Amino acid sequence: MSSATFVGMPAFPDAARGATADAQLRHNLRKATGTIRGKRGEVVEELDDWSELREAGRAIKDRTLRHLDRYLETLEESVTAAGGTVHWAADADEARAIVTRLVRATGEREVVKVKSMATQEIELNNALEAEGITAYETDLAELIVQLGEDLPSHFLVPAIHRNRAEIGRIFRERMGAWGVPAPEGLGDDPRELAEAARRHLRQKFLETRVAVSGANFAVADTGSLVVLESEGNGRMCLTLPETLISVVGIEKLVPSWSDLEVFMQLLPRSSTGERMNPYSTVWTGVTPGDGPQEFHLVLLDNGRTDSLADEVGRQALRCIRCSACLNICPVYERTGGHAYGSVYPGPIGAILTPQLQGLQGPVEKALPFASSLCGACYEVCPVAIDIxxxxxxxxxKVVDGKRPGPEKAAMAAAEWVLEDPKRLHAAQRAASALRGAVPRRLPGPGAAWTDTRDVPDVPERPFRDWWRDRSRGGRGGEERR
Amino acid sequence: MRIALFVTCVNDTLYPGTGRAVVSLLERLGHEVVFSEEQTCCGQMHYNSGYRRDAQRLAVRFVRTFEDADAVVAPSGSCAAMIRDNYPRLGEHGSRLQRAASELAPRVYDLSELLVDVLGVTDVGAYFPHTVTYHPTCHGLRMLRLGDKPYRLLRNVRGLTLVDLPGAAECCGFGGTFAVKNPDVSAAMGSDKARNAASTGAEVLCAVDNSCLMHIGGTLSRERAGMRVVHLAEILASTEREPALA
Structure with a gap:
């Protein structure tokens, strides 16, 4: 029962080739992103002050990030005062080791999980499994992904790439190996599927004594943690077990409750397209006789302070993981999340992953180019990240770190030509002399264009020749394109 | 008004008809057009591909060529957006490029902005007896925020029937070097855009940017969709005496 991993995935252009050719995947994605996009559009449209809210969200996050050291200390004090224990994890290794040690200390071999990006980022489930601890995902979509030994492809709807027929099959074939099996004769009716998941998960909620979560927000001045969700499964995990361990990125801080209010409006509308999400769970340390009696907060850096040091890149840390940029992105809509080869897919993933992991391998280096720069992501981002x-x-940065090669040579040559009008003119004359001799299918890198598109006809002469001729009283005026 | 034409390297080299259309349109409206042969390229391709220093050198040339102009028109939404949005943050902080570019940028216009906002005209006296659908382009829509300006100009063209383009706001998938770095995604987006365009039944797909039109037009032509792509300038320059698509 191993969990899949993004490690070793191909870089975006190669992964995208398979994805764009998968007609079923493209159909699922178009339908799902189109629906969420439409809902978001309606609930954002109805607010007169959306742009002010967005600006407030941006400003609060920027202020928090500017004084992050101070707010983190405040949070630690508040959580400790409320009976919780704070742990600091510099990287994924440290975070995994802390969580594993905490679970082992309880003597339990099973944990229930609230849907969390931070625990996926550190590949926690694999680490727990190596120590003989089984982690059960309890978010419906995460359950589908886990049972299918699959990878999530979206923040909000991790199984967006699956349709209900596929989900029915996964439930029938895999549920029994993880606990309560799917009922006999389970079909693909959404209500039946939800009921099967409910019965399967109910047993986990009632029997498991340790829960692992992330958090959408951490309020520094009270030490409160906040999880927003739709199903109520998260609340089961946050209230029923005896021990709760929350892994939270250090950028999830907001200074106070009045700051939180802004995000309680921005997030549901941007994310699920709802005015308010169905379940908002807030907890502050431990409360005797009510909920988990042991609470651990693991604060995760894992590349975040490196990003914070980058004046342009740091705005990515404002992200509240709403997934509006994924749902609007024409590239994401055609490839799905797996092609990004990272836990964080879509436009935000393309700027977050290379910063958190460093621009090291082919996956990270390809991600900043996985965009046509159409700007739709920036427009919908509720915290105005200029993606x-x-x-x-x-x-x-990728170009600066690149050795000389054909692309660098071509870009340098293009700049050399364009830097000087005489050289540009010579190139234009050469192109016009060859007009008609351009083949329909170009060889080498040109094939990337001509495989699916015709090349434009080169004109008889460039505009500047026409202008010069005209200003000398020549033929100017009429000519064929 | 005396208007400096920045024809753009793509139009200069591949689509001179668009440059000629801008000249004929503005002169017909009683304005003077000047063209400096010192101009080359705005540097958009280099900037968007991560070659900042190359883009800076091209920006320096652009600013030097156009800094004395009262108004600069660029018949390319993406080049106008490159200059207006990106030039002011292209130079080092406090550099001459940053100062000069920030000073010049607000006087650089896309054709539809120049006509509607600066020259205050929405009926340019054009005649184009065809069914047209308009693709707003990403830079025109989200950076320049052209809004309804191109539509207002098109609606006033005699003989022209304007039909809505489904999924108009979505990128066509060109994206400069994106088209060759991620050819499969680019082609998938281009194919969807071409299908939406063809579904309108229009004869002509119009936009303010020949780069996007090269990609969509190349796709339409490969798919033998029987639809032409025409730059807005050429439609607005078209008259009964000198029709486009004659």
Missing amino acids: PEVLVHLRE
Whole structure:
């Protein structure tokens, strides 16, 4: 029962080739993203002050990040005062070791999990499994992914790439190996599927004594943690077990409850397209006789302070994981999340993953280029992350770190020609001399264009020749394109 | 008004008809067009691909060529957006490029902005007896925020029937070097855009940017969709005496 991993996935252009050719996947994605996009559009449209809210969200996050050291200390004090224990994890290794040690200390061999990006980022389930501890995902979509030994492909709807027929099959074939099996004769009716998941999960909620979660927000001045969700399964995990361990990125902080209020409006509308999400669970340390009696907060850095040091890139840390940028992105809609080869897919993944992991391997280096820079992500981002700006900034870093090669030579040659009008003119004349001799299918890198598109006809002469001729009183005027 | 034409390297080299259309349109409206042969390229491809220093050198040339102009028109939404949105943050903080670019940028216009906002005209006296659908382009829509300006200009063209393009706001998938770095995704987006365009039944797909039109037009032509792509300038320059698509 191993969990899949993104490690060793191919870089975006190669992964995207298979994804774009998968007609079923493209159909599932178009339908799902289109629906969420439409809902978001309606609930954002109805607010007169959306742009002010968005600006407030941006400003609060920027202020928090500017004084993050101070707010983190406040949070630690508040959580400790409320009876929780705070642990600091510099990287994924440290975080995994802390959580594993805490679970072992309880003597339990099973944990229930609230849907969390941070625990996926550190691949916690695999680490727990290596120590003989089984982690049960309890978010419906995460359950589908886990049972299918699959990878999530979206923040909000991790199984967006699956349709209900596929889900029915996964439940019938895999549920029994993990606990309560699917009922006899389970079909693919959504209500039947939900009921099967409910029965399967109910046993986990009632029998498991340790829960692992993330958090959407951590309020520094009271030490309160906040989880927003739709199913109520998260609340089961946050209230029924005896021990709760929450892994939270250090950028999830907000200073106070009045700051939180802004995000309670921004997040549900941007994420599920609801005015308010069905379940908002807030807990502050431990309360005797009510809920988990042991609470651990693991604060995760894992590349975040490196990003914070980058003046352009740091805006990615404002992200509240709403997934509006995924749902609007024309690239994501055609490839799905797996092609990004990272826990964080879509436009935000393309700027977050290379910063958190460093621009090291082919996957990270390809991500900043996995965008046409159309700007739709920036427009819908509830905290105004200028994703195209960061993409270009990261592209510059990739280019700066690149050895000389055909692309660098071609770009240098293009600049040399374009730097001087005489050289540009000579190139234009050469192109016009060859007009008609351009083949329909170009060889080498040109094939990337001509495989699916015709090349434009080169004109008889460039515009500047027409202008020069005209200003000398020549033929100017009429000519064929 | 005296208007400096920045024809753009793509139009200069591949689509001179668009440049000629801008000249004929503005002169017909009683304005003077000047063209400096010192101009080359705005540097958008280099900037968007991560070659900042190359883009800076091209920006320096652009600013030097156009800094004395009262108004600069660029018949390319993405080039106008490159200059307006990106030039001011292209130079080092406090550099001459940053100062000069920030000073010049607000006087650089896309054709539809120049006509509607600066020259205050929405009926340019054009005649184009065809069914047209308009693709707003990403830079025109989200960076320049052209809004309804191109539509207002098109609605006033005599003989022209304007039909809505489904999924208009979505990117066509060109994206400069994106088209060759991620050819499969680019082609998938282009194919969807071409299908939406063809579904309108229009004869012509119009936009303010020949780069996008090269990609969509190349896809339409490969798919033998029987639909033409025409730059907005060429439709607005078209008259009964000198029709486009004659």
